[in-house]
Amino acid sequence: MSKKNAFYAQSGGVTAVINASACGVIEAARENQDKIGKVYAGLNGILGALREELIDVSQESLEDIAALRHTPSGAFGSCRYKLKSLEENRAEYERLIEVFKAHDIGYFFYNGGGDSADTCLKISQLSETMGYPIQAIHIPKTVDNDLPLTDNCPGFGSVAKYVAVSTKEAAMDVASMCATSTKVFILEVMGRHAGWIAAAGALAQEEEGDAPHIILFPEVAFDKEKFLAKVQKTVDEKGYCVIVASEGAQYEDGTFLADAGTTDAFGHKQLGGVAPTLANLIKSELGLKYHWALADYLQRAARHIASATDVEQAYAVGRAAVEMAAAGKNAIMPAIIRAEGEEYSWSIAEAPLSEVANVEKFMPKDYISEDGFGITAAGREYLLPLIQGEDYPPYKNGVPQYAKLKKQLIEKKLDTEFKG
Known part of the structure; x- marks a missing residue:
């Protein structure tokens, strides 16, 4: 044969x-x-x-x-x-x-x-x-x-590393300017139904109280009042607040904070941007100056x-x-x-x-902190080896310097063409 x-x-x-x-x-x-x-x-x-x-x-x-x-x-x-x-x-x-x-x-x-x-x-x-x-x-x-x-x-470990490093560096920037400038910084990361990537932002923390101060997971229902209170309290105590938000952050009824009302090729809801949604909420409710960033393709393309x-x-x-x-x-x-x-x-x-x-595999409850805004020691123990x-x-x-392939196609053998 x-x-x-x-x-x-x-x-x-x-x-x-x-x-x-x-x-x-x-x-x-x-x-x-x-x-x-x-x-x-x-x-x-x-x-x-x-x-x-x-x-x-x-x-x-x-x-x-x-x-x-x-x-x-x-x-x-x-x-x-x-x-x-x-x-x-x-x-x-x-x-x-x-x-x-x-x-x-x-x-x-x-x-x-x-x-x-x-x-x-x-x-x-x-x-x-x-x-x-x-x-x-x-x-x-x-x-x-x-x-x-x-x-x-x-694929996850490298995104986790990128998010942890980006969170750490952006937090240092905000901390150095918060006396006269930005009070709140929001980093939006991927994760439609599972909060693994958002959780990786916590790896930026070296000591208790370090940024990020708030992480939003799809697995934890978004509570507007609780969230705003946490933002204000953090700004009052530290002078600034850093948030890592999963694109799939959602309300208790399952509605995404940033539902764009359309679906992609896989039938998944397309999301319109949770970071600007949160930023507008913070501005209108708390009057705090903010900046936000969308990790988007950068997080998954960062081979360096x-x-x-x-x-x-x-x-x-x-x-x-x-x-x-x-x-x-x-x-x-x-x-x-x-x-x-x-x-x-x-x-x-x-x-x-x-x-x-x-x-789908979601974040275990014992990886998420009791207040729903961070990760536990068990979550850190799971994540940390993956970014090493x-x-x-x-x-x-x-x-x-990256590979550039010829991508030479072989000769077709079928008479029919795919229609789709």
Whole structure:
């Protein structure tokens, strides 16, 4: 039986370390050439498979593939494209199988979050029923850190480090000017339903009372009066107040503070900016001078300040995915398992996709302080190891040097085009 080729794709919002996972996949595949043939990457994620736009990874130099380990963004292109359910649009899944069959692809590596895990699971199930079985392995990636069964998600540690450092530095700025200038600073960070990223802002604190003074989590219902009282009290006592707010901060009824009234490609509510919403509230109710900042893409693209732990784990799950596939495994995800003990260590285990797909992991209650505005010692103990270590990219003329791939497409074999 001839060996099958592999397909790798990046999905959803990219991270500072998703390309480290790609590097792990490609390098491990080259080491398993007795079982895995060529590696093709989807141009712009799963759309690359649907459109039969497959990048021949073998055309990239070994040096450029190695450089992916220190390159941010999605080197092969990502997309926000959610496949509908099998019942709603079976044709899309059949199209994927058709493309895989045409190019002798027997391994499917999908690098993304919860929606990607769901797609991966469906592909493994449908391919079996269609008589062309595909080993589908999901590679975890999400800055939101909300995948189950894994201690943490590659991409999160670097965002956490960026948010902690940015909070610390901005707080120093505000503290130095608060006598005559800004009294309140708000940093808005990602996190629609889970407050992991916002929680990381607390790692800026070295002593009790240090900034950030308030953290807003999606898991804690926003209480306007309690919030405003905390802001005023902090300004009265310290002269200034620093807030880290999750974009998903919401009222008790589940309404987002910054609901824009629209949805994205995945059907998620689009949020219109919690920081300016809070700033306007503070101005109108308390009359305090403020500034706010939106971390946005900067937090997930900041490879120059990536966590070394995060880089190592992202690379490791990419390698593990290939090794699991080569061992005949299917419909699983390599998960990071934290070992017990005072010294931080971790390993990789297998997590079944049936228990990963469409399941979100939220901040545990015992990680959030009693007043709902900070984290506990247990939360700090969990977060701190994930931002450890520096893994700087090479610099030239004062700026980082990142990989630029050829992204050479292979010749199409199908007569039909994807309509979607």
